[in-house]
Each structure stands twice: as C-alpha cells, then as structure tokens.
Amino acid sequence: MAEDDSLAQFLAVAVDAAKRAGEKIRKGFYQTKHVEHKGQVDLVTETDKACEDLIFNHLKQHFPEHKLFTGIRGKGAFLNGTPIRASSQTELVKSLLATEIGTKRDKITVDATTNRINSLLFKVRSLRMSGSCALNLCGIACGRIDIFYELGFGGPWDVAAGALIVQEAGGRVFDPSGRDFDITAQRVAASNPHLEDAFVEALRQAERD
Template identity: 45%
Template structure:
C-alpha cells in the first residue's frame, strides 16, 4: 500500500465517546484496504476524535504494529492507551485470502476496557466492552462452554519464527494436542479472527506463542465478555506483553491445553 494524505475518516464529525471512536475507526479502515490507501491509525483516530483539550491528547498513548516495526517501544502505562493492528492477517491480505481483520483495543490503568475487531471481507463487526457483553453485528456472542478436549476444535497460529528448532516445537505442540485426542487443530492466518471464532462458539480453544499485544488486546475483551477465559500458557493470569496465550470456552479446557504445551520463547513486547 502506498502512503497518501487522503484518509476516509471524516475530518469533522460529532464528538464521540471512547467506544464510539474505536468503532468509527474500525468501520472506516476497510475503505483504506479496498482503495489501496495507507492507513495511519494515529492520524485516523485524531480525525474522528475531537479531543477535549490539548492536555487530553498528551495523556493518550498508542501501541500499534506499524509503530513497533519502526522502533517505537511497546510500553503499557496507566495512561489511556489505544492498542491497534490495522491489518491482522497480512500474509492473507497479500495473497487475497479472505481472512483479514482490523483490531482496535483500549486500555486504562493497564486494564482492557473494550475492543472492536472488523472482519473486512465478511463485514462482521465484533465488539466487546468490560461489563457490557460481546456482540457481532449486534448479536450477542457466547462461547461454546465445551470442557471435553475430544470434542474441541482448537485454533492456533504458527508465529513469525521459521528456524528449525522453533518449527519443531510448534509441530510438537500440535502433535501433543492431537495425541490428547483434540477433535481438530486449525490454522486460519489471523489470530484476532481465530479468537473471534472462539468467542462466537465456532471454536472451543486457541493457543499461540509469538503473537503480540495488538493481536490480543481487543479479542481478550470480546472473549471474556462472551464468557470465555484468557490466560498465560503457564496457566497463570494473562500477561498482555508476554507474546503467548491460551484462550478457551472454559477454564477446564484452558488448563488442559496449557498443561500440554511446550514453551516457545518469543521474548516480550515491552522488552523489544
């Protein structure tokens, strides 16, 4: 995609709440994709949000994949923070494989408050707000509630490393779950959409080593509000910056998967 000064997000509009802002941006991002425009998340947010005061802008932070690729530090502070992946499923997007999403999450005091994920090709808008439920195009989402691994569809992603040792561990983890009688293991090329499938009940669990905070932030809120569980691969509480996760429809399922996995070390987002 080429950089351009054209942005589909209106320069002026009604003052929006934080959830309204994130939804408006998610709805406009696909226009960039369809027309080949470059999407700058911070610029888009600035255009669709009428900041209440100059000091208000200073207290809001952005963590985004493109910024991290340019060397920006991924540090989650107590300040209100947008956590953004403007294209999740980049390889799919390049090959026109129709599993591509926009993911936008929002955290305050290091707590995830709400998230929006837009499935661009199917025009499905997944939303979740802490204490307010999870929805897809306005329809309430609920996880499957499955506790039996032999009846579970488990989703995962390969991760960015391709060295022989890492690939061996990745395949070993899949083998361990299949030996434990998981009904199936699938890779779809988009961690955010895989997590949305979990929230909707189409899948029962998800695990990955090597995903980033911008892949996980919005989806975590959606899954929790749909009744699911999101934890660290160690079985402990989720660490958003640890580049690893197990999510499932029930705690029993999450622990079964966590106990079966061998750790693949990808470091931490806040140490890169």
C-alpha cells in the same frame, strides 16, 4: 496492488470514523453529561455511547459484508451488534483447536512447534489456522473455536482487543503454562469456561512430549 488498495481503503475509513468521533467528543466536552458507572470507578457518558454507535455504523456502512467484533468491559461482546458467547463444549477430545505456526523458521522453533501440534492433535477433534491471532480469539468468543494458543505473535496490539472480547463473551484468557495472562509476554491461550484446566494440562504434556 489490489491488496494495498484495500488496506488503504480500510485505513481511510477508520481514520474518518476516528475524526468524526473526535469531533463529537469536542462538541460534547463542555456540555452537561449524564454519567453511568461501569464499575466502582469506571464511568461512561452519553458521548461515549454516541461515539461507539457512530464508529460502528460508519464501519458497517462502508463494509456491510465484513464481520465486526466488539466488546465493552462489563457490557458484553458482540458480532455485528448481536451478543455472542463462548462455546459450551466440555470434552477436550471433541473440541476444535486453533493455533498459528508463527514467523520464525529456524529448526529449533519449527521442530518445537510441529511437535507441540502433533501432540495436541491426538487430544482434540480438529485443528484450524486463520492466520490471525485476533481473529482466533474472536473465534473463541463467538463459539466457533473451543481452544486456542499462540506463542511469539507480534505484540500487545495482536491480543488486547481480542482478549477483552473473549472475556466479555464468558471465555477464559491465560498463559499457555496456566499462569495469568501477560499482555506483553507474546504468549496467549484462550478457551471456553469449561476447558481451561484440561487444555492447560494438554499444553504442558505437549511441552514434555
């Protein structure tokens, strides 16, 4: 019951923040705007910035002890408003790996998962499981974790924000096979900028072992 109450509180605060931001957007819709360019065609107005500040401060006010990871394309990644960067580790054997077991418990999937982890454990320093794909990606972004992969997570909502935060923190997001990341494929890997190639090779070797 306590967990349900906490989730209900989180949702209520998030909805309230969205409504407040929506009202600010509505009031500013017909006002003259100062427009900045984030890229060749991507624009940002003072209303965008005001809404971002409103939501951030609203969440921080209600949950001051919670960590809030944010990222803006072309503007960087942040933890509670402080810029973050991926780690500088260059040796796979000294790296900290994160992964998740997933939700499937059929023998084929469980055997493949445990065999993959067993292979990787001989190539890294240690292993972590947070229980959250999004949180693991944020761990890459702030340098707490060096490499991460997960197969079979829920859907794009599990990785969309985290992938952007990793990229804005200077990290890499890719398919575990080494191909480009596909947000719809339910497969993701991430690393700091130095370990991508070595990590992909280790993942490929794990599939062969």
